[in-house]
Amino acid sequence: MRTLRSFLLLYLAIVLISLGACRKQASNQPTANSNDAAVHEAPVGGKALAGDKFYFRGTITTGTGNLAIEMALVRDGERLTGTYFYPRVGKNITLGGTVDKAGNVELKESDESGKETGVFKGQWKPATDSPDPNLNEIEGKWSKPDGSKQTAFQVVQQAIEFTVAVRVTPKVIKEANKEKLYTVDAEYPQIEGDPRFDSFNREARGLITRDVAAFKTGQTVAENNPGEVLADEARESTLDIGYEIRCATDDLVSVEFSEGTYEAGAAHGNSATTVLNYDVRNGKKLALADLFNPKSNYLSVISTYCIKNLRDRAQKDKDAMLDEEMMKSGASPKADNYRAVAITKKGLWITFDPYQVAAYAAGPQHVLVPYSALKDIIKADGPMAAFAR
Numbered sequence: 207m208r209t210l211r212s213f214l215l216l217y218l219a220i221v222l223i224s225l226g227a228c229r230k231q232a233s234n235q236p237t238a239n240s241n242d243a244a245v246h247e248a249p250v251g252g253k254a255l256a257g258d259k260f261y262f263r264g265t266i267t268t269g270t271g272n273l274a275i276e277m278a279l280v281r282d283g284e285r286l287t288g289t290y291f292y293p294r295v296g297k298n299i300t301l302g303g304t305v306d307k308a309g310n311v312e313l314k315e316s317d318e319s320g321k322e323t324g325v326f327k328g329q330w331k332p333a334t335d336s337p338d339p340n341l342n343e344i345e346g347k348w349s350k351p352d353g354s355k356q357t358a359f360q361v362v363q364q365a366i367e368f369t370v371a372v373r374v375t376p377k378v379i380k381e382a383n384k385e386k387l388y389t390v391d392a393e394y395p396q397i398e399g400d401p402r403f404d405s406f407n408r409e410a411r412g413l414i415t416r417d418v419a420a421f422k423t424g425q426t427v428a429e430n431n432p433g434e435v436l437a438d439e440a441r442e443s444t445l446d447i448g449y450e451i452r453c454a455t456d457d458l459v460s461v462e463f464s465e466g467t468y469e470a471g472a473a474h475g476n477s478a479t480t481v482l483n484y485d486v487r488n489g490k491k492l493a494l495a496d497l498f499n500p501k502s503n504y505l506s507v508i509s510t511y512c513i514k515n516l517r518d519r520a521q522k523d524k525d526a527m528l529d530e531e532m533m534k535s536g537a538s539p540k541a542d543n544y545r546a547v548a549i550t551k552k553g554l555w556i557t558f559d560p561y562q563v564a565a566y567a568a569g570p571q572h573v574l575v576p577y578s579a580l581k582d583i584i585k586a587d588g589p590m591a592a593f594a595r
Contacts, residue, residue: 258280259279259280260280260281261364261374262361262362262363262364263361263362263376263449264361265359265361266357267358273294274448275290276290276292277290277344281305284307285304287302288302289301290315293376299316299317301314301326309329309330309331310329310330311326312325312326314351322351325349325350326344326359327349328344328345328346329345330344331344331345333362336362337548337550337555339552341362342362342363344359344360345358345361364451365550366451366454367455369456370399370456371399371400372400373397373399374395375396376393376394376396378391379414381418381422386443387441387443388422388443388444391444392447393414394413394449396410396411397454406459406486409484410482417445441471443467443470444466444467445467447465449461449462449463450462452548452549452550453548453549453551457486458486458487458589459482460482460484460550461548462546462548462555463480465480476560477560477570478559480546481545481547481548481557485589494541494544496585497584497588498585498588503583505541505544507579507580508547508554509543510539511579512558513537516533516537516571517530517533526568527564527565528563528571532561533563537558543558546559549593550574552574553576553579553580555574557571558570558573581594
């Protein structure tokens with residue numbers, strides 16, 4: 207009996223130890239509702255755990271003009287979640303809604319208390335005038351929850367693909383001088399969260415602050431002319447600067463700045479494009495020559511492709527307002543004609559400003575030169591090499 211009792215006690219002890227070990231192992235596994243997943247959330251520009259993350263920039267129309275907006279969305283099937291904000295304000299507004307198979311979007315915004323404050327309704331579709339067919343845009347109407355106060359909006363996806371934990375923050379320069387009758391509304395990006403981007407930040411900030419300073423220097427105190435009567439909107443000079451991120455990776459950033467200026471009394475404004483291509487790994491601003499093999503005829507190759515593309519466009523669309531003589535001059539193989547060249551995943555995105563290859567009314571003209579047309583002259587260890595493979 208004593209032997210049997212000892213055996214039973216030993217067996218019971220083994221069972222209790224085994225149960226305790228199983229319970230301890232189970233307690234170490236995260237449940238479906240565990241907050242641990244939040245720790246591993248992908249950084250800005252990467253993939254979210256539940257769905258794909260998209261970053262948009264655009265405008266919403268108001269009674270006084272267009273206001274810039276930024277929108278970050280996670281798309282999980284037909285479900286959309288995220289935030290948006292106005293760069294002038296910088297406060298995130300919560301968004302939640304759906305996008306169906308036909309691309310119809312409905313996003314409801316809400317305040318900190320959860321109260322619905324507005325609705326975005328629009329269409330999710332491929333971005334127009336974009337170098338990358340995989341990028342998207344959302345265009346539609348914003349309104350109050352009851353459908354009143356409708357106003358147009360459009361946001362375009364930015365080519366942001368960081369794998370490091372950084373955030374692209376728009377900085378705003380907004381000034382109004384009542385004496386000299388001018389206004390400035392300029393934006394430029396700053397990449398925050400990693401010191402490797404500090405030199406890019408200085409370059410972008412310096413580029414825009416220099417342009418703003420040059421515009422302000424060119425303004426003089428308005429002089430009264432009794433014989434001249436100008437409409438209110440024609441009495442003020444303006445500078446507006448916005449940007450599109452054409453490529454943003456851990457090693458390379460390409461930003462296209464659009465600068466619109468209007469001089470008081472002029473028949474119309476003017477626009478100009480400036481591009482900042484920046485090699486993050488080596489901490490340097492890239493010139494076009496830095497992308498190609500030494501002594502290569504890169505300007506001739508690019509020019510030949512662009513002129514053919516523009517001519518084909520003119521033949522297909524008689525209303526394109528492209529001019530043969532302007533094309534021969536404005537797209538010829540001269541460095542000054544190719545100041546606005548952005549690096550994208552698909553190729554070089556080239557902008558020809560108004561009056562360069564077409565009439566002012568035609569607006570800027572864009573040509574994407576694919577890497578297949580450049581593969582023989584691209585620098586093998588250069589910043590475009592990975593895209594061209």
